[in-house]
Amino acid sequence: MHKRYRWAVIGTGTIARKFLSDLSRIPEAEVYAVCSRSLSRAREFGEDYGATAFYDDVLAMAEDQNVDIVYVATPHTEHFGNAITCMENGKAVLVEKPMAVNGGQARKMMECARRNNVFLMEAMWSRLFPAFRTLVKWVAMGRMGQIRNISADFGFLNTHGPEERLLNPVLGGGATLDVGPYVIWAAASLVGLPAKVQAMGRLGETGVDEHTIINLQHSMGVTSQLMCGIDGKTPQQLIITGTEGWIWVPDFWHADTLIYQPRGESDEEVLSFPYEGLGYQFQINEVMDCVSKGFTESPRVPLSMSVSIMEVMDEVRRQIGVRYAMD
Ligand SMILES: NC(=O)c1ccc[n+]([C@@H]2O[C@H](COP(=O)([O-])OP(=O)(O)OC[C@H]3O[C@@H](n4cnc5c(N)ncnc54)[C@H](OP(=O)(O)O)[C@@H]3O)[C@@H](O)[C@H]2O)c1
Known part of the structure; x- marks a missing residue:
């Protein structure tokens, strides 16, 4: 200890x-x-x-x-x-x-x-929940066969005004920076960083994106369809499709359930990973464990991945036309 x-x-x-x-x-x-x-x-x-x-x-x-x-x-x-x-x-x-x-x-x-x-x-606390860690293992061990496609959405309805951080470009407003990290991290944690990025978004009156669709192409032709938004609530789910079945992760950004539907006639399998509190304890413990071991980064949330995901978001913003003063 x-x-x-x-x-x-x-x-x-x-x-x-x-x-x-x-x-x-x-x-x-x-x-x-x-x-x-x-x-x-x-x-x-x-x-x-x-x-x-x-x-x-x-x-x-x-x-x-x-x-x-x-x-x-x-x-x-x-x-x-x-x-x-x-x-x-x-x-x-x-x-x-x-x-x-x-x-x-x-x-x-x-x-x-x-x-x-x-x-x-x-x-990136979502990556550290026991349910998501199990999912990463399942994908790595081929439980769903070869992964073909990932879809994830994270939309919510912002009720704050244009001067608040979600809409204000001076504070880095916009859907891509606010909830984009969740959907891109989910895809990249499961199937790696993308080689190709395509984005379309709706920009609001303050000039930042209020929702954006991001399509990624990973290695071996694996694709991701991602959506992030601050202009309407969406189901906030993650679906991974493989050759041997698919997995549905409701509320994937603080997941406590994995629902696996194997290919064919088999019944679905529902796994629960209940947790106490709000779920920030997993990342807090990850930090303290890493620091106690003398690590300078987490093996599960590596810095190179954070940097690359920021670069993906740079490219998304370039395509949809969102710029900040520090760009
Ligand atoms: N992991 C998650 O679940 C999660 C959820 C929500 C947000 N976030 C992230 O957490 C960060 C903060 O989000 P939040 O929703 O907590 O924002 P918030 O409610 O606006 O709080 C941000 C705080 O930062 C301080 N601050 C320092 N410089 C500021 C400035 N120039 N303008 C406004 N506030 C400033 C303020 O505290 P003082 O006035 O005391 O200085 C303010 O209360 C964001 O980067 C967001 O992406 C993460």
Whole structure:
């Protein structure tokens, strides 16, 4: 068993709150510090979770010798600067998805982690659920035969205004960066990175995509049809079709069930993987396990994959015409 890790979080928004509700239930993890743009907000937010150190400056927090691991929970456009400051000061970092705004930033973050010999992982929590890990094993061992096609969708209805991060181009708004990582990570984790990318999207009044369709071609002619959207809720499911059957994964981004329909007349097989809380414990434990082993990245959420997926999203955005100031 490893030591008790002291975590710090940057950002006091929606995901920080959900993440800390799971983190605060893990005995090996301590919610130690909160960093906000406002010191009073850091204190008010952090005290709910037992934090004892509060900052309104990322550098000062990164220099705190008591901090072991930093969780970056700010808008996409802040990920690069926040993570670099923490890594340059020797901190392990878990950075929210998407890892950055573009592939160039993500690559510099990977290089910074390696140069400083510190741990860095994109918070692709979906990859770490027991159900999804089982699915990855099944595909690798050929349980569904040869995989032919993957389809995945992640659409929800945004109710926030144009100045909020989901629609605001200054904060990296748009469906591709917000929910694109889930569908692309799902496909790439199962059948590898694509050689070919085709995208079509609907851009809204703020100039960012409100939904986008992404078709990928992987090796051996395997295809993926992916959809990400912030303008309407979709079933949020993943379907993998192979020569020996197909698998349906409802709510694939926080999966607790795999439904396998073998080829022919056999009955479907339903496997359940129940979990407690919201499900962030799997990525929290992955980070602490990797750090305790001296790893600088997770074998399941490797940095090269995060960088390549950012590059796929660069290409998607190039095709649909979405650009940000930092591109
Ligand atoms: N893994 C998941 O399930 C999941 C779910 C939702 C979102 N996310 C990711 O988490 C990140 C944050 O999303 P969120 O929904 O939590 O966003 P949010 O509710 O807007 O919170 C972001 C927080 O970042 C801080 N911040 C720092 N600079 C900011 C700026 N320039 N503008 C606005 N806020 C700023 C703010 O805290 P202070 O005011 O205290 O500084 C704010 O509360 C995004 O990258 C998103 O993709 C992940």
